Amino acid sequence: MEDWSKSARAFWTAFAPPTFWLIAFFIIPLSLVWLYSFSDKTGVTEITLDWNVQQYLRALEPLYLGIFWKSILMAAATTLVCLVVSFPVAIAIVFAKPNMRMWLLLLVVLPFWTNLLIRTYALIAVLRTNGFINSGLEWLVVNCDWLLSFVGLGNNMIIGPFEPLQLLYNNVAVVFGLVYVSLPFMVLPLYAALDRLDRSYLEASLDLGAGHIRTFASIVVPLALPGIASGIIITFIPTLGSYLTPDLLGGTDSQMIANVIASQFKQANNWPFGAALSFLLMYATFFALAIRAVLMRSEGRGDAK
Amino acid sequence: MNPFKRWRNPEPIGPLDYSRRLWLKLTVGLTLFFLYAPIIGLIVFSFNDSRRNVVWRGFTTLYYQKLFNNEVLMMAFGNSLTIAIVTTIFSTTLGALTAYVLWRYRFPGKAVYEGAMALPIVIPEICMGVAMMVFFARIGWPSGLIWPFNLGSIMIAHIAFSFPFAAIVIRARLESFNRELAECARDLGANERQVFTDIIVPHMKPGLIAGALLAFTLSLDDFVITFFTSGPETVTFPVKIYSMVRFSVSPEVNAASTVLILLTLIVTTIALRLQNRHNMLSGGH
Numbered sequence: 001m002e003d004w005s006k007s008a009r010a011f012w013t014a015f016a017p018p019t020f021w022l023i024a025f026f027i028i029p030l031s032l033v034w035l036y037s038f039s040d041k042t043g044v045t046e047i048t049l050d051w052n053v054q055q056y057l058r059a060l061e062p063l064y065l066g067i068f069w070k071s072i073l074m075a076a077a078t079t080l081v082c083l084v085v086s087f088p089v090a091i092a093i094v095f096a097k098p099n100m101r102m103w104l105l106l107l108v109v110l111p112f113w114t115n116l117l118i119r120t121y122a123l124i125a126v127l128r129t130n131g132f133i134n135s136g137l138e139w140l141v142v143n144c145d146w147l148l149s150f151v152g153l154g155n156n157m158i159i160g161p162f163e164p165l166q167l168l169y170n171n172v173a174v175v176f177g178l179v180y181v182s183l184p185f186m187v188l189p190l191y192a193a194l195d196r197l198d199r200s201y202l203e204a205s206l207d208l209g210a211g212h213i214r215t216f217a218s219i220v221v222p223l224a225l226p227g228i229a230s231g232i233i234i235t236f237i238p239t240l241g242s243y244l245t246p247d248l249l250g251g252t253d254s255q256m257i258a259n260v261i262a263s264q265f266k267q268a269n270n271w272p273f274g275a276a277l278s279f280l281l282m283y284a285t286f287f288a289l290a291i292r293a294v295l296m297r298s299e300g301r302g303d304a305k
Numbered sequence: 306m307n308p309f310k311r312w313r314n315p316e317p318i319g320p321l322d323y324s325r326r327l328w329l330k331l332t333v334g335l336t337l338f339f340l341y342a343p344i345i346g347l348i349v350f351s352f353n354d355s356r357r358n359v360v361w362r363g364f365t366t367l368y369y370q371k372l373f374n375n376e377v378l379m380m381a382f383g384n385s386l387t388i389a390i391v392t393t394i395f396s397t398t399l400g401a402l403t404a405y406v407l408w409r410y411r412f413p414g415k416a417v418y419e420g421a422m423a424l425p426i427v428i429p430e431i432c433m434g435v436a437m438m439v440f441f442a443r444i445g446w447p448s449g450l451i452w453p454f455n456l457g458s459i460m461i462a463h464i465a466f467s468f469p470f471a472a473i474v475i476r477a478r479l480e481s482f483n484r485e486l487a488e489c490a491r492d493l494g495a496n497e498r499q500v501f502t503d504i505i506v507p508h509m510k511p512g513l514i515a516g517a518l519l520a521f522t523l524s525l526d527d528f529v530i531t532f533f534t535s536g537p538e539t540v541t542f543p544v545k546i547y548s549m550v551r552f553s554v555s556p557e558v559n560a561a562s563t564v565l566i567l568l569t570l571i572v573t574t575i576a577l578r579l580q581n582r583h584n585m586l587s588g589g590h
Contacts, residue, residue, distance in 0.1 A: 009497070010498075011412070018472075025461050025462070025465040026433075030428075030436045032439050091329065092330070092333045094323075107337055110573075118347070123343055125347060126343050131554075202321060241430065262533075265435045282428055282432050
């Protein structure tokens with residue numbers, strides 16, 4: 001690497017265009033939102049900047065604090081489910097034959113490259129009142145009833161008429177959808193962590209009489225801990241700020257913070273408050289990223305020893 | 306050796322042969338089913354000859370014909386492609402310059418600069434979306450321009466979030482460049498521009514292509530940021546699909562989704578072929 005002043009002209013020619021774009025079309029828009037978050041709505045379209053923090057204070061009202069808390073809970077639940085599902089998958093990929101490994105990884109990552117909106121829509125078709133799950137259940141109920149009629153117990157005497165399950169528009173649907181779209185985020189870091197693991201430790205543990213569960217709990221998990229932490233944070237961050245999934249799969253009471261921000265900017269037309277909320281969400285994201293950076297650094301130090 | 310003997314009496318499962326254990330096979334199978342069944346169902350039922358969309362009633366391409374005759378949807382598709390192409394050209398250029406600067410030079414405040422470049426990647430999409438909305442409203446971006454200039458604001462937003470992604474991919478490629486080559490060229494009398502276009506760009510090429518394809522799919526797929534920057538005149542394909550999805554589940558939406566999935570899949574396959582598969586999946590290990 002050379003110092004920029006050695007070839008200043010070449011440096012500026014390459015440096016100026018991307019820097020201009022980043023400042024003009026990213027930093028300035030974000031700064032505008034930041035200024036709005038300290039402003040006041042004084043009319044229908046009038047907004048005056050008076051450097052007060054009342055928008056942030058309003059975000060601390062129980063209603064909005066509750067939504068923040070709920071978003072964190074939903075993101076945490078999603079991350080937990082992803083972790084539980086991804087661990088066996090990652091183990092299976094790591095211990096698969098090398099030529100199978102690439103294919104399994106590709107299969108896990110491929111849905112990631114299909115549009116988020118389309119994946120969410122595909123879930124709606126599965127979960128809705130006359131979707132695939134409910135139709136399958138209905139078929140099952142009707143046929144069981146038909147079978148029972150041979151022993152004189154038909155006509156819904158034992159199993160009542162089929163009532164479609166309300167699977168959409170609730171919190172469970174949102175968590176289900178979030179797990180569906182963010183599973184690859186968890187599998188990849190877990191795979192990377194487990195792949196680096198020295199297998200002779202596992203062999204030693206198994207040779208010395210520990211069972212598979214004990215080996216997993218006291219050898220695999222502690223050694224893969226940085227990867228687990230990284231996976232948790234990588235899954236948690238986008239989930240916390242997700243907009244589309246709660247918007248399409250959630251009901252009126254499963255709004256997450258991003259939906260509230262969107263409604264402040266669109267329907268409620270209260271930009272300063274929406275701005276304050278989006279900065280709070282960004283600070284939460286930065287906080288999670290900072291934790292990850294600290295963990296990564298301590299892991300790097302561990303390797304150097 | 307009798308092949309059946311081996312089949313009937315396979316090698317015993319070793320202690321670390323986790324991938325051959327039944328419960329793990331089942332978990333992987335179920336997870337893949339969970340990931341793929343909804344998407345495959347969506348594609349299959351776009352060919353179903355029934356509006357109810359649950360029971361299979363026979364094969365038809367009727368909904369694809371309807372799709373191609375739907376002017377609003379085709380217009381949206383054209384908008385999306387135009388935006389994606391312009392975004393790709395700008396993002397690849399800006400990304401290559403960013404990667405080059407970060408790779409070649411030391412300058413004061415470099416760590417902060419790198420952090421700022423990563424910001425569009427890490428901040429929540431919704432924050433970027435509302436920022437773009439506020440920005441274009443505030444500076445009074447003209448509306449009602451003639452096509453394709455009315456797509457300008459969406460293009461600007463797309464370039465802003467996709468060129469840092471392109472920069473990362475291109476920089477990963479530059480890491481394998483032997484700096485002495487550039488020095489040789491300079492010693493032999495090449496000027497800065499010649500070194501860049503004749504030595505560095507040819508080496509960057511696989512990275513440039515991968516970065517371009519990434520920018521293309523990012524732009525084509527984006528919904529949230531576009532949703533906040535587009536107006537009634539400037540509907541893109543995902544935004545149009547969103548409004549159809551809100552309305553109902555219908556075979557037309559399935560058909561439109563299938564077209565988009567196919568397009569992304571083709572672009573991604575090309576990207577994977579061009580890049581070393583391993584590099585793409587494990588981030589350059």
